[in-house]
Amino acid sequence: MKLSAVAAGIAGLTGSALAQDSVPVTDAETGITFQAFNSADGVSYGIALPVNASAAGGYDIILQVTAPIEIGWAGIAWGGGMVYNPLSIVWPNGESVVASPRMAYGYYQPEIYEDGTLTLLKGSGANATHFKVTVLAQGFSSWTDFDGNVAHLDGSAQVRFAYAYSRTPVDDPASVESTFSIHDSVGRWVHDLAAARSAEFPKWVAENTLPSPPCGRRVVAREERHPVVPRLRDSGRRAGAAARA
Numbered sequence: 001m002k003l004s005a006v007a008a009g010i011a012g013l014t015g016s017a018l019a020q021d022s023v024p025v026t027d028a029e030t031g032i033t034f035q036a037f038n039s040a041d042g043v044s045y046g047i048a049l050p051v052n053a054s055a056a057g058g059y060d061i062i063l064q065v066t067a068p069i070e071i072g073w074a075g076i077a078w079g080g081g082m083v084y085n086p087l088s089i090v091w092p093n094g095e096s097v098v099a100s101p102r103m104a105y106g107y108y109q110p111e112i113y114e115d116g117t118l119t120l121l122k123g124s125g126a127n128a129t130h131f132k133v134t135v136l137a138q139g140f141s142s143w144t145d146f147d148g149n150v151a152h153l154d155g156s157a158q159v160r161f162a163y164a165y166s167r168t169p170v171d172d173p174a175s176v177e178s179t180f181s182i183h184d185s186v187g188r189w190v191h192d193l194a195a196a197r198s199a200e201f202p203k204w205v206a207e208n209t210l211p212s213p214p215c216g217r218r219v220v221a222r223e224e225r226h227p228v229v230p231r232l233r234d235s236g237r238r239a240g241a242a243a244r245a
């Protein structure tokens, strides 16, 4: 009896270890159904994809991050590790929020990721206990990896992502280009992207698109806003932009 209970426990553990870590959640504010991962630290990463998202990449993503207000910044690494894949970093800024596209070229401060844009949608803001960031992420499903090859996020598969967060606020919360300090914690999980796909994706984007700035606070990091010249990249490493265009 005891033994079989232990065996059942082990089987359960094995099952969950092999399974993916995301669950479907519908956000009441936007009406979007995300496939979401809830980290042990109370940060949630919800992802919604177009119905035809595939191993070919090149598709847009809706990302929703919800975090306790004590979190200074939180981020997702779309390629599952810190370096040479696009990162989406979010933080609170008063009652508003900021989403910053980044890429790290080493284990130091990530730079602005010029081939990606994060556009705030409805369902973004901060209150006394939490902040919530809902963004249309463009340029994050294809990128140039360390070897200069184009990598794609397989939207039809279960994919390994990484997260990181810090309790220390970023240095200049109002700026998408703000520097910030190293994470207090990092982790990995497996996200079911096939289950994140929906034919409602275009409707969700249309219904949750904010009016033009200043009200919409469109957060776009492009060359004209960010004069930093990527030091470690060569001109061949821009295929992500082409895939997006």
Ligand code: HEM
Pocket: 074, 075, 076, 077, 080, 081, 082, 083, 087, 088, 089, 107, 108, 109, 110, 162, 163, 164, 180, 181, 182, 183, 186, 187
């Ligand atoms: C100022 C900013 C940052 C600094 C200084 C920093 C620095 C570091 C360092 C030193 C390591 C340990 C490397 C090792 O010895 O294995 C590391 C690991 C890691 N970092 Fe960061 N990091 C920063 C921002 C970020 C961000 C924004 C993310 C993702 C959103 C991230 C994700 C990770 C992950 C997932 C690891 C585990 C190892 C790996 O996957 O490569 N980091 N970081």
